[in-house]
Amino acid sequence: MNLREKYGIPQNAVITIAGTVGVGKSTMTKALADALQFRTSFENVDTNPYLDLFYNDFEKWSFHLQIYFLAERFKEQKRMFEYGGGFIQDRSIYEDTGIFAKMHWDKGTMNNVDYETYTNLFEAMVMTPYFPHPDLLIYLEGSIEDILSRIQERGRAMEQQTPVDYWLEMHQRYESWINSFNGCPVLRLNINDYDLLTNPECSEQIVERIGGFMQQASILRK
Numbered sequence: 733m734n735l736r737e738k739y740g741i742p743q744n745a746v747i748t749i750a751g752t753v754g755v756g757k758s759t760m761t762k763a764l765a766d767a768l769q770f771r772t773s774f775e776n777v778d779t780n781p782y783l784d785l786f787y788n789d790f791e792k793w794s795f796h797l798q799i800y801f802l803a804e805r806f807k808e809q810k811r812m813f814e815y816g817g818g819f820i821q822d823r824s825i826y827e828d829t830g831i832f833a834k835m836h837w838d839k840g841t842m843n844n845v846d847y848e849t850y851t852n853l854f855e856a857m858v859m860t861p862y863f864p865h866p867d868l869l870i871y872l873e874g875s876i877e878d879i880l881s882r883i884q885e886r887g888r889a890m891e892q893q894t895p896v897d898y899w900l901e902m903h904q905r906y907e908s909w910i911n912s913f914n915g916c917p918v919l920r921l922n923i924n925d926y927d928l929l930t931n932p933e934c935s936e937q938i939v940e941r942i943g944g945f946m947q948q949a950s951i952l953r954k
């Protein structure tokens with residue numbers, strides 16, 4: 733019996749991993765997909781034509797970047813649906829609007845007209861009864877100190893050169909965003925409670941928690 737069956741996780745489940753930049757979403761996505769024998773849906777940073785430009789000039793590129801991410805995530809959504817689920821997704825579509833677009837608008841690096849165009853498009857595409865929500869959102873949380881050191885360790889120059897205040901602001905926004913998020917069931921994991929890099933076996937404990945949580949959530953829905 734494989735881990736997915738052992739812990740009662742449906743074969744067609746879609747699990748999305750949320751959390752601030754550098755918290756460990758991609759690492760978790762790979763580990764869970766291996767453990768559950770699920771497909772992955774990653775954010776592709778290397779082929780993103782706007783990301784470097786954006787980090788050099790938020791004001792000029794924030795709208796272009798949000799539209800790009802929205803299109804990419806929507807295509808991924810379609811792919812997951814066509815396969816009939818069985819996916820681990822690296823970052824949810826909800827963070828684009830709830831964290832990034834809103835933060836840039838609040839900070840004045842996305843103007844009112846662009847923000848309104850973006851949110852209208854987002855709502856028309858996502859906030860409809862036809863848009864399938866994930867079965868579970870796993871929220872990864874950790875201290876700002878750990879996250880800053882992970883951003884440094886990963887070594888993407890554009891992120892390393894971004895002022896610490898940006899990551900601090902994002903970290904605070906994530907906390908309040910997740911406290912009011914209700915798009916699907918949320919399982920919170922603290923990054924100090926597991927270490928997939930030095931102890932890959934701990935992925936079984938995470939799968940066990942996911943299985944227990946999903947079963948409880950489905951009982952509560954009935």
Ligand SMILES: Nc1ncnc2c1ncn2[C@@H]1O[C@H](COP(=O)(O)OP(=O)(O)O)[C@@H](O)[C@H]1O
Pocket residue numbers: 751752753754755756757758759760882883885886926927928929
């Ligand atoms: N459990 C862990 N312990 C220590 N470092 C980790 C752990 N998980 C991820 N990392 C490291 O943190 C950095 C960011 O991880 P990543 O998975 O790319 O984050 P995200 O996808 O959330 O931006 C990478 O250098 C990764 O190797």
Ligand SMILES: Nc1ncnc2c1ncn2[C@H]1C[C@H](O)[C@@H](COP(=O)(O)O)O1
Pocket residue numbers: 751752753754757758775777783797798801823827828829832833891
């Ligand atoms: N919607 C977004 N707006 C701005 N920047 C974004 C958005 N989604 C992701 N990003 C950035 C943040 C990171 O620099 C890379 C990849 O994110 P990660 O959390 O490391 O997977 O893209």
